[in-house]
Amino acid sequence: xxxxxxxxxxxxxxxxxxSIINCAYENTAFDYFPWYQQFPGKGPALLIAIRPDxxxxxxxxxxxSFNKSAxxxxxxxxxxxxGDSATYFCAASPxxxxxxxxxxxxxxxx
Amino acid sequence: xxxxxxxxxxxxxxxxxxxxxxxxxISGHVSLFWYQQALGQGPEFLTYFQNEAQLDKSGLPSDxxxxxxxxxSVSTLKIQRTQQEDSAVYLCASSADTGLGIHEQYFGPGxxxxxx
Numbered sequence: 001x002x003x004x005x006x007x008x009x010x011x012x013x014x015x016x017x018x019s020i021i022n023c024a025y026e027n028t029a030f031d032y033f034p035w036y037q038q039f040p041g042k043g044p045a046l047l048i049a050i051r052p053d054x055x056x057x058x059x060x061x062x063x064x065s066f067n068k069s070a071x072x073x074x075x076x077x078x079x080x081x082x083g084d085s086a087t088y089f090c091a092a093s094p095x096x097x098x099x100x101x102x103x104x105x106x107x108x109x110x
Numbered sequence: 111x112x113x114x115x116x117x118x119x120x121x122x123x124x125x126x127x128x129x130x131x132x133x134x135x136i137s138g139h140v141s142l143f144w145y146q147q148a149l150g151q152g153p154e155f156l157t158y159f160q161n162e163a164q165l166d167k168s169g170l171p172s173d174x175x176x177x178x179x180x181x182x183s184v185s186t187l188k189i190q191r192t193q194q195e196d197s198a199v200y201l202c203a204s205s206a207d208t209g210l211g212i213h214e215q216y217f218g219p220g221x222x223x224x225x226x
Contacts, residue, residue, distance in 0.1 A: 006152075032213065043114070043201055043217035044153065089152050097143065097166065098215060100152030 002027060004092050006101025013108050019077040021104045023090035026071065030092035030099075035064065035075045038087045038103075047088075048075075080108045112136075114218035116202050122224045123192045131187045131221045135204030142185050143215060144177055145201040153201050159185060192225045199223070 005024045013019045023033075032051060036044035050057045050064045050073065057064045063076040077084055087105050091098040115134045123129050135142050141160055145153035146169075156175070158166040161182040170177070174193075179185040189196055199222050203215040 034214070036217075041219075043219045046214055046216065049214065091152075093213065096141065096158050096213060097155035097169070098145075098153070099155070103150070103152050 002094075002099055004090060004099050004101045006090050006104060008104060009102070010105045011107070013080045013106065015080065015082060015108055015110055017080050017108075019080045019084070019106055019108070020074060021088050021090070021106075022072065022074045023092075023101050024070075024072045025092050027092070027094060028071070029094045032093040033064070033066065033073050034091050034093075034098070035062075036089045036091065036100075038089065044089060077106075080106075082108045082110045084108050114202055114204050114216055116200075116218040116221050118221060119219065120222050120224075122226060125192060125194060125225055127192050128188065128190045129192055129223065131189075131200050131223070133185045133187070133202030133204075133218060135183065135185070135202070136206075136216060137183075139204035139206050139216075140182075141205040141207065141213065141215075142179055143203040143205070144185070144187050145203065145217075146171075147199040147201055147220065149198070156187070156200075189223075192223075194225050197223055197225045 034049035035047045038044045061078045066073045087103045090101040144156040147153040155169040157177045159179040174190045176188045199220040201220045203217045205213045205215045
């Protein structure tokens, strides 16, 4: 019940395309859903986050879509660039800690 | 400093040795978290501090793991009698709030621990 399931495990997208990463959760007590970007050898960096009372949030090329009834949320990266090539993690927070998904390795081809 | 800093960045320990990993959170941040990230996996929660109080240590994998934050700023994660399964990246994160509201966590670069 504490798990966050993330898919796909890896993703290859052409430059300029849309990258879509999906996450699902079971625990309805989760109330905060951030997305992190991690480059090799670096710590995770916060990209964008959403609360369950909002169905969509957009910041620049990054959009979170949230479906509370389905207990699913997704990250959309518009106009994907080679510099976006990294590992992306979704997370959910019940109280204070984050429970992370297993990550999606994104490669954007030039 | 502008962000969370951790030291050392890399640590190699022989099995059975004790290690201490340091975290300097963002100045003024009340909340501090430790996570463990195995290769190819997402970070997993270890422990949480609000100021100097350790409010949650439910994620510590064994009693060989110990964390402290005596003055409510710098934190140290100590691992006694290291085992090979302790090899991972240890991440520290800090947050400005008390943990009861919106809580954006900012991560440091991590310490990569290799136990040989």
